[in-house]
Amino acid sequence: MRRRHRGRRILVCPQCNSSQIVQANASITGAVYRCLKCDYLGALVLEIEVDDTGKPLR
């Protein structure tokens, strides 16, 4: 039986491309994310698809 390869989505920092993104406290305007690597704080993060090993699909 074959499975179709499906990636999962992770969040990455728009500044340093790190995937060490945590969700900070949600505000009225929505979720706010923080990067553990460069201390970026903001609502804008990138979302990429990776395979099981964490490699980007594109």
Ligand SMILES: [Zn+2]
């Ligand atoms: Zn960062």
